[in-house]
Amino acid sequence: MTQADETDILSTGEMELADRAALRRVAGLSTELADISEVEQRQLRLERVVLVGVWTEGDAEEAEASLAELARLAETAGAEVLEGLIQRRQKPDPATYVGSGKVIELRESVIETGADTVICDGELSPGQLRQLEEKLKVKVVDRTALILDIFAQHASSREGKAQVELAQLQYLLPRLRGWGESLSRQAGGRAGGNAGVGLRGPGETKLETDRRRITKRMAKLRREIRAMGTVRETKRGMRVANLVPNVAIAGYTNAGKSSLLNAITGAGVLVEDALFATLDPTTRRALTEDGRTYTLTDTVGFVRHLPHQLVEAFRSTLEEVADADLILHVVDGSDPLPERQVSAVREVFAEIIQDRDTPMPPEVLVVNKLDQADELTATRLRHLFPDALFVSAHTGAGMDTVRDLVAERIPRPDVLVELLIPYSRGELVSRVHSEGQVLTEKHTEDGTELRARVKPELAGQLGEFAGNRA
Incomplete structure (x- = not known):
């Protein structure tokens, strides 16, 4: 089999996974930073890390679960x-996050x-x-x-x-820092030449220059994201105009x-056992x-304490x-504290719609990875989420129930029509199939007899073929 043949049989997700694995950090090859005081010049070279968390509320199990999630995040990075x-503290220390003894x-x-890095939770x-x-x-970090x-x-x-870069710059801007004359790029007074009265001084510091440059870059990124959001709005508008239901x-x-x-759907998108595999x-x-x-949209995953910069940058998405x-x-049925997952996701939902006049759409909990949960865990999950669907996308268990529920919950076309469409107008039969709900179909000598539910606009266009319309 040729390389081209091998590429053809790979799904989109498999190729994305191969691309992602093609460039990875290699442990032991990074160097220490010459000056860790200038945040704007640093990169996250995470190699050997120690984690530290402050437990302010909840029980010990929740605190350990939060640190375990931080460990998974660090490994993903x-x-x-x-x-x-x-x-254990009532609140983080205002000076050093943890107390002086810690x-x-x-x-x-x-x-x-x-270790070369400490990561705080x-x-x-x-x-x-x-x-x-x-x-x-x-x-x-x-x-x-x-x-x-x-x-x-x-x-x-x-x-x-663009969204990630904007979020990084929003995080970085208040953390730019520097000391003394070492950050001065422009000298005033005698060192800067004879600039004249009122123009002598230390000049513009590197810190000020970087702030100005970052602010300009953020404004440019916001314009670009708005423009790209317009394209998405156009596509979304086309779906709405065609009354194609969307399931998120x-x-x-x-x-x-x-x-x-x-x-x-059999889409073949990237599937990886890692945090934030889909962005x-x-x-x-x-x-x-x-x-x-109908359409199905796979969205970016949420996490506890999702940075507000990311919510803002990814708002259009x-x-x-x-x-x-x-x-x-979707809830991870193998997680030790799935209820915390649900509350974290709903917090982000609330943040998304806080500036909107419309309420959130209907929500159905789908507890996934049931194949990884033992009988005791499954019983606990059914008690926690009595109205949820319990499935395993990996084995296919329960997926028919999900499809049936989606079919039941998505909007239906609301005009019932009975049509006789001549065979010369086969494109209209295709439109009824794609945009409406065909109840009965029969092929006769004169054409295709259809009994279907369609949207009002399409019903008007099919008026000349209607034998009886309710």
């Missing part, structure tokens, strides 16, 4: 997790393990970031920066890359949304058993969820 520490313990752990203020780096003598790094690695479309698949990251899309929304067409057309006719909210 290409890091090797060496150790994790949790401190900072000493953390420094000892860094020295002992040989929360968003650090610029002051906390600076203090921790001064005391620990290694790079410090917070949860927000880590998630942004993963998004930057996985974004593939032009819009996705939303949920926690790695809950199996892409697998569900593949199981329903670019994928829309595919599907048919109900009775021949009605996330509005695919708010504009759907039905939401399939």
Whole structure:
């Protein structure tokens, strides 16, 4: 078999997975930063990391689950997790996130393990970031920066890359910092030449220049994202004009949304057991058993404490969820705390629609990965979510129930027509099949007899062929 033949039989998802695996971080080859004080010049070279979290509410199981999720995020970004520490506090320390005693313990752990990075399970203020780096003598990264790094690695479309860059710049802008004359790019006074009265001084610092450059770049990215959003609005408008129902698949990251899309439509999109494998929304067409057309949209996954910069940058993409006719909210049945997944996703839903006048579409919980849950866990899940559908997209169990529910819940054409369409107008028969719901069909000597439900616009165009219309 030739290489071309092999490429032909690969699905789109398999090729994306191969491309993603083609470029990976190699442990042990990164170098320490010469100056960790200038955030704007840093890159996230995550190799050997120590995790630290502050437990402020809930029980120990929730705190450990949050740190375990942070470990998965770090591994997704290409890091090797060496150790994790949790401190019980009423609230994070305003100066160093963890208390002074824990900072000493953390420094000892860094020295002992040989870690080059500390990742904090929360968003650090610029002051906390600076203090921790001064005391620990290694790079410090917070949860927000880590998630942004993963998004930057996985974004593939032009819009996705622009959205991630905007979110990174929004995060970076308040964290630019520097000290003294070392950041001055332009000298005033005698050093800058005889500029005249009122123009002598230290000149524009590197910090000020970078802020101005970043602000200009952010404005340009917002314009580009708005323009790309207009294209999506046009496509969405065409679906609405044709009354094609849209079903959005939303949920926690790695809950199996892409697998569900593949199981329903056979789309072949990328499926990977990793956090945030899908960043670019994928829309595919599907048919109900009775021949009605609808679209399924696979959206970006959510996570607890999803950075607000990402929600803002991905707002145009996330509005695919708010504009759907039905939401399939996918939950990971193998997760130890699935109820926290559900509440985290619903928090993002609330943030999406807070500036909109329209309510959220109907939502159906779909508990996935039932094949990975034992009998006790399955019983607990059914008690937690009594109205949910329980499926396994991997094995196909329960998928017929999902298809039936979608067919039941999506809007139906509301005009009943009885037609006799001559064989010379076969394109009209195709339109009735694609845009309406065919109830009965019979081929006669004079043409095709149809009894169907169609939208009012199409019913008007078919008026001359109507024998009896209700």
